[in-house]
Each structure stands twice: as structure tokens, then as C-alpha cells.
Amino acid sequence: MKDLQKKVKDLANEVEDEVESQVVRIMEKDEHIQTEANEKLLNILRQAIEDIDSVKEELIKQRNKNNNLQAGNHLLGGTTSPRSRVSTLENDMVGHSDEQARVQGELIGHSSLLEVISITGMGGIGKSTFAKKMFSDPSVMGFFDVRGWITVSKDYSLRKMLLCLLQVAIGVNEELDEKPDDKLADCLQKSLKRRRYLIVVDDIWSKKAWEDIRLWFPENNNRSRILLTTRIMEVARYASYPKNPFPMRFLYLEESWNLFCQKAFGKNDCPAEFENVGRVIAEDCYGLPLLISVTAGSLSSEKMLHKWHEVARSAGSLVNLDGYYRCSRVLTLSYDNLPSHLKACFLYFGVFKKSSEISVENLTRLWMAEGLLKLRGIGDLEKEACSLLHDLIDRSLIVVCKHSLDGKVKTCRIHDLLHDLCLRESESESLLYVSNPPISGTNVPQHHRWVSFHQEPVRDFFSLPFPTYGKTRSLHFLAVRP
DSSP states (O other): OHHHHHHHHHHHHHHHHHHHHHHHHHHHSOGGGHHHHHHHHHHHHHHHHHHHHHHHHHHHHHHHHOTTOOTTOOSSOOOSOOOSOOOOHHHHOOSOHHHHHHHHHHHTOSOOSOEEEEEEOOTTSSHHHHHHHHHTOHHHHHHOSEEEEEEOOSSOOHHHHHHHHHHHHHOOOGGGGGSOHHHHHHHHHHHHTTSOEEEEEESOOOHHHHHHHGGGSOOOSSOOEEEEEESOHHHHHHHHTTSOOEEOOOOOHHHHHHHHHHHHHTTSOOOHHHHHHHHHHHHTTTTOHHHHHHHHHHHTTOOOHHHHHHHHHHHHTTTTSOHHHHHHHHHHHHHHTSOHHHHHHHHGGGGSOTTOOEEHHHHHHHHHHTTOSOOSOHHHHHHHHHHHHHHHHHTTSSEEEEEOTTSOEEEEEOOHHHHHHHHHHHHHTTOEEEEOSSOOTTSSOSSOSEEEEEESOHHHHHTSOOOOOSSOOEEEEEEOOO
16 A cells, blocks of 8 residues: 555655756746647646546455555544643643652752752653653752753754853853854853853764763852753763762553543543553553544544544564564554645654754745745745644653643654654655765755755855755754754
């Protein structure tokens, strides 16, 4: 079935390219030549109709082979309009009440020394959510003079992290943009001197990364703290020595069920007829909050009981796989059964760098430019973009970072494991190619619709000899400061 879907997409892309090429030629030609160009355009459309008929016949054959297959059937998602609810921090954190009390005690404890508290565990287990809960705890907020948050990730920018911390330490200062990194680090140290601070260092991957940043934080003997999250136990031990790291546990069965209900039903109770199968699905997520949230979010608009049983069978078939691979397969299952209008919008998040905070305004404009929204006028396009984004949020595929003053979503991000899924699926569909440094015009595939360049200064790109990319629709430059 996937091969057939790919054929349809490839056909649609070819027709779109040819039609737009002919329209451009028509606009460039004199009026007396336009009739000939129009005839060529009609020929393209006639050929497209023939190709569509061929695909249609193949689809009918596929249907006959499997009576249970229905066009437009979505295993994990319905097509109802998205609800207005947006996941909040309180709703995202389920369980771990004892652990919260313990970490809170260490954050506001009596030790005057600068202490590093490391939280460790596999991807999707809830480390960042736990850290956010601690960061926003009223007793913690009132205890510290300055609180800052940086996300490190594998490919980190020291300058970006410095500017982020300086913004909360001393406020917006345009002069900082002109200073070199060592001056910024010195400025940060001075701004933190004699102040009690809490810094969250989220998603750090190496001891080297910790060595690169740890000297930014002065020892004031005033009970300052650093809260660090990492998947790597070795990094956690190294950063928090001599204190032991704090390992995140998987959710207990009842905690898993509570989170599942929260994501699937919101504030409503679980209907009695859905409880047994729902508990089976929640149990098969093995206490991993990301899996529970995505699976339950995808089922939140599915009202047919037999669909839930299909999901339970699919999830149960992965029981013997190891943790990471099982997680990957369940997330892929969720993606495969997204409504078709959401798939491309979801995959588009792969264009952005992993762990990056994405402007919703920029995102929706890019969706519009790529033709991912139905054309009904500019105002309607913006409403549709907002609706699609909220649908992805409700399915726990996208996380809200910040809200604007009017309550709208201002920035968002995607979990690293879901970002990996975007890259895998978009690459398999010849949709997106991400080029990391060093870039070269000869090593970029020529059949992808979107090409995204990470980290290299833009001028380096234009200095290279690039061939013509007939199928590439857009180039994205996510460059760091040279």
C-alpha cells in the first residue's frame, strides 16, 4: 500500500511541476504564442488523467485483495476538527510525586555550595517535562534570584546558549551581539556573581559539552543550583560528582493509565466500553510517557471501538522488541495512520534543527508557501494553519513552548524521537534531505522536494558549484553565525 501511496504522491508532484512550468512559460511568451502553450498544458493534464486512471485500477486491485482495507481509513486518528484544548505543563506531568519532593528538597536544600543535580533516562521518559515542573514550582521560583534554561543537544552553539542566559540575567542588550564568545562568557559570570541562580541544562550529550559550559557558572557559596538532563549516565555522573545522578523511572501501570486518559479524553471520563482495551494499549507502552501521549493523543478523536482493538493488536505485536526499537515502531505506527492532510505538515518539522524552538508565525507562512494548506483566501489559510497545528498538539506530536499575550501558541518544538521519525519518513518518501556540514553541491540528492542546510554560513553555499535541481521546490538555510 505504501508503494501505491508513493506513486500517487510522485504523480501529483510531477503534474504540479509541469503545470507550473507551463504557466511560467505562458506568462513569459507573447500573446500569439500563448495558444500553443495552452495546448501543451492541456496535453499534460490529459496524460495526468490517464496516469490517475492507472493508479485507480491498481487501488481497486489492492482493495479486492484485502476486504478490510478502506480508502481513507485512519487507524489511529479520526478526521474530526481539533479540540481547543492545548496540553499544559500540569497535564503533561503525571506521577513521580515522591521524586518531585526529593529533587525539590535538593534544589532548595541547605548546602551553600553550587550543586549539580543530574536527571538521566532514555529518550521519551519525561526528563525535560520533569525539569520544567521543577523549574516552574512556586517554591523553587521564589527561592532563586535568577532562573535560566538552555537546551544543549548534540550539535550545540555556545554563542546561542550564552545569549539565551544573558537575556534572563541582564535583559535584552543589543551590544551583546557584537561581542565575541569569551566576552559574553565573562559578562555572564559577572552577572551571576552574588546572585542565587538556577540554571537548567537540558539534553546534554557529552562530557566535552559540560566542560565547555561549566565555567560560566560561578561558585558563590549561596545555594545556587544547576539542574541537568541527559540520556547518558556517564555524562550525568561526571557533571554531578560527587552526588549520584537521579534516574527517571518508567511510569507505574496506574500512572500510565492516568496519563493515557488525560491525553485521550481530556477532562472527560473514559467510556466504560473503552476501558479494557485502553488499559491494554497503555500497558503496551511500557510506562514511557512519550509513547503513551502520542498513542492516546492519536486515539483522542477515534470513536469506533474496533479501531481501538486494531491499535491494541498492533502495539501488542511489538512486545518482544527492545526499548528503543519498540518506541520507534510505535511512533511510526502513529504516523502511518495520521490523516493524510496532517502528514506533510508533520513531516515539515524535519526541516528545522533538532531541539530548536520554532516560531509558529514562520512555520505557518512556510506551510502556506509550500502549498500544504487548502487555498480559500489568506484569512482562511491562517485559520487552517492554526487548526492543523492545534491538531498536532492535541495528538502530542508537537509541544508548546511559549504563548503570546493573547493566548495563542507563539513557539513550539518537536521531541527528538519524533524529529528522527520525521527525517526517516520524509527521506523514504523523497520529500526532505537534510545536509549537515561540510556541504557540497555534488553530495545532495536531486530528487527531494525540500532541502535543508544546517549550520554552514549561507555564503559558503553560494560559493559552491551546484547542479540544477529539477524536483527541489525549496531550499532552507538554518545557519549559525559565521
